[in-house]
Amino acid sequence: MNITEFQKWVGDFYQERGWTEYGPFIRVGFLMEEAGELARAVRTIEIGRDRPDEGEKLAGEARQELVEELGDVLGNLILLANQYEVPFEEILEAHREKLQKRYQLHR
Numbered sequence: 001m002n003i004t005e006f007q008k009w010v011g012d013f014y015q016e017r018g019w020t021e022y023g024p025f026i027r028v029g030f031l032m033e034e035a036g037e038l039a040r041a042v043r044t045i046e047i048g049r050d051r052p053d054e055g056e057k058l059a060g061e062a063r064q065e066l067v068e069e070l071g072d073v074l075g076n077l078i079l080l081a082n083q084y085e086v087p088f089e090e091i092l093e094a095h096r097e098k099l100q101k102r103y104q105l106h107r
Contacts, residue, residue: 007088010078024083031076038069 001009014020022030045062081088099105 003088003092007078007082010075011082014075014079020079020082024080027076027080027083031073031080034069034072034076038066038073041066041069 011020041062045066078088081091
C-alpha cells in the first residue's frame, strides 16, 4: 500500500467510527498522547522500564509495541493532514525539498 492509499484508508476508517469529528486542537492532543506512548516504547527498548509491577518485555514484544505506536502517531498526523486537505505526498516532498535546500543536498 502506498502512502496515498494509506492516507485515504486511515481517513475512511476513522470516519466510519466518528473519530474524525474532533477538531485540530483535540487531534493534536491525541497526537501528543500517542507521541508519549511512542517515547515509552523507545525507552523500553533502549533502557528498560525498571518497574517491579511490569514484567520485562521480550525483544519481539517491545518491537511490536514500537511498530504499533509509530502507526498511531502516523495515523494522527494523517488525520491532521486530512483536516487541512494536505496530501501526505505533498508533505513528504516539501520536507525533502526543505532539507535539501537547507543542507545543499542534491539526492
